[in-house]
Amino acid sequence: MNDTVTNSCNIETQMPNSGSKRGGWITFPFITGAVAGLTLASSGCMANLIVYLIQEFNIKSITAAQISNIVNGCIYMSPVLGAIIADSFSSSFSVISISSGISLLGTVLFTLTAAVDTLRPQPCTEELNICKTPSEVQYAVLYMGIALTAIGLGGTRFTIATMGANQLDKLEDQGIFFNWYFFTLYIASVVSFTGIVYIQDSVSWALGFGLCGAASLTGLAIFLLGYRFYHHDKPQESPFVDLARVFVAAIRKWKTQLSSRTEAYYGGHDGIALVVATTPGRNLRFFNSAALIVEGDIQPNGVIAKPWRLCTVQQVEDFKTVIRILPLWSTSIFLSTPIAIQSSLTVLQALSMDRHLGPHFKIPAGSIIVLVLISTSISLTFIDRVLYPAWQKLIGGSPTPLQRIGVGHVFNVLSMAVSALVESKRLNAAHNHHFQDQKNSIVPMLALWLCPQLVLVGIGEAFHFPGQVAFYYQQFPQSLRSTSTAMISLIIGISFNLSTALIDLVQRITGWLPDDINNGRIDNVYWMLVVVGVINFGYYLVCSGFYKYQNVKKGVYSSTVKNGDSS
Structure with a gap:
């Protein structure tokens, strides 16, 4: 420990x-x-x-x-x-x-x-x-x-x-x-x-x-x-209602002229007096109008008269924080989708391969994915006990969550490329032994050939999964802390559903995925995922390059990013 x-x-x-x-x-x-x-x-x-x-x-x-x-x-x-x-x-x-x-x-x-x-x-x-x-x-x-x-x-x-x-x-x-x-x-x-x-x-x-x-x-x-x-x-009260209120209020006041005066914006009411507001940040200025006070917005006692026309500056800034994170969040969907497709296709590949270890033991096909878990567990230990301390000694700070996620992108693409090469070898073995016309035939090729691709995806997960959870937890508004760590789960869920749709689409327009995979071209599916991964990594680099960290104490990521208010 x-x-x-x-x-x-x-x-x-x-x-x-x-x-x-x-x-x-x-x-x-x-x-x-x-x-x-x-x-x-x-x-x-x-x-x-x-x-x-x-x-x-x-x-x-x-x-x-x-x-x-x-x-x-x-x-x-x-x-x-x-x-x-x-x-x-x-x-x-x-x-x-x-x-x-x-x-x-x-x-x-x-x-x-x-x-x-x-x-x-x-x-x-x-x-x-x-x-x-x-x-x-x-x-x-x-x-x-x-x-x-x-x-x-x-x-x-x-x-x-x-x-x-x-x-x-x-x-x-x-x-x-x-x-x-x-x-x-x-x-x-x-x-x-x-x-x-x-x-x-x-x-x-x-x-x-x-x-x-x-x-x-x-x-x-x-x-x-x-x-x-x-x-x-x-x-607390539902933070999602607050987010919706900001969007609606900004739409309803989109023609209102913004002000540079602090007192023109609503800071809230503590039950006794108005809270002193700060000026909203200059980024995503369109939504600043949601906190702009106009006639009729506030009752004489200082309470909001129309909740869906006026929000606090803090609510506006929280909304903009979520908006800034969404592009980076979207890149993780196409990071996880190839993993979801690989996990199901690998089980089908294992079912058609020689899974014996010695004369008496046969690896269950469903257990082949355990290599990802073992690889991730070992990598997490190495990262925590060796890589991060070495990074701190050499560079003087911890790697940022976005850097960890970026490394995960690279390993993910490498894993899909190796998957394509291994599947090509498996298909050659099947065709050389005339198994293409025999349904559910076992190819004379050890299932251990699937190990390298699973090890690579496991190393990638050790970087990008903890990196994503830490990133969302640190960057999301305080009121959305539970939702922040669930964002990675939402990504994986969308990815699995998207992978189902992609498999269905590939089945409809190609002959790559028949019920007998020995007659298919799963290697082409993996090469397609390599192309998707490379394009998505480029998109990620653009999004991460423009992102500025929020809610992080000054100096924590000082070796790589500029901290402070992004406005």
Whole structure:
């Protein structure tokens, strides 16, 4: 564990009773313990979903891959709803607790689909080549389990990241927490992708899903045990309503002449007197009119008369902060989309390759993705303990979040290029052995050839995922802290759904993705992703070049960027 964690624990281990401070590193074991248990459960249910759909529900390979991408998309988009609730209506603790219970119900339903024969279609008859499709009831139970797991995961994965960071005051400590949060997330996922997936493939699907339920229950229990130590943030009024008000007020006053006088702008009302306003920043000046006071905007007692015509200067600046971040946020969508496509296609590639390690052990196809998790976990440790300290000694400061994200872009493009080369080799092996006319034939090529591409994408994730979470957490307005860490989840969710649409489009206009991938051209799909990645990296460089850091103390990123007010 990082020395900072140890030192901080020695300082802040006092009992958080009514007279002492809550929060600090003492909450770290409870937060990470909960993350480990809940991740074991969710990853165990979803890691082998493609194989489960193909083998137990008789669904075709490309269709199963698309279903998996849609499911993953929903799982990663739902945290935004959990973050909105945590920011606006309830506490993070309540959202995480309730969502964990919902996720537990989802794993129970998954277990039932595997344990009760009537909840699955009959196995395919190979001699007659007959496969019975699932009934409506079977689909309903399966999708209900998936939906509950997605909803539960939505309220926990990134809301708990925000809650953990909120326990700490220093930016450096928050950065360390995010590194260890992702380390715990990936290590737990490694256990799911190896141990639980192996049990599902080789022992029993019901036992594998049952272990997921036990892990979910354990994670929830650990989280609840830390209740007395947590610093609990109180929810504020919905920040999204404030953002909408700024946009509407600016539109309604777009013809109003702006003023350079501070007193012409509204700073707010503290219940007794008007708050002294500051002049809005010069950037994105169009929205400054939302805080400009005109006749009829304020009542005699100083309260806003028409909330959708007048906002505070702070609300306007918060809105502009979000607008400035959106271009950078959009670049991450096309950073994650290739990863989403690669994750599903790699499982299909592994199913068609020789997965034996020795004469008696066969790697489960769903476990092949664990290489990404292992690579990321090792890389996170190396980055935290070796690369960052060396960077600080040589340059005198920490690498900025945007620099970390940029390195992730490079590794992502390299991974797609290697994927294309490996797939070309796999297709040559299939064609040389005349497998192109034999459906679901195993190509005499070891699945370990898929390792380099997965290792590269894992190294990239170790840079860009923590970098993105740290960037959004530090740059978003204070009122949107929970939503800020969910932005990365929203990116991944959109990427999975976009990957499904791209796979469908490629199927419609090309012959690259047939059900028998030995007759397809997945290598062309990967080369297409290389082109998309290079273009997107160029777009990212432009956006990051124009961005100026907000909400960061002077000197933190002084080696690379100019700090202070961007106005």
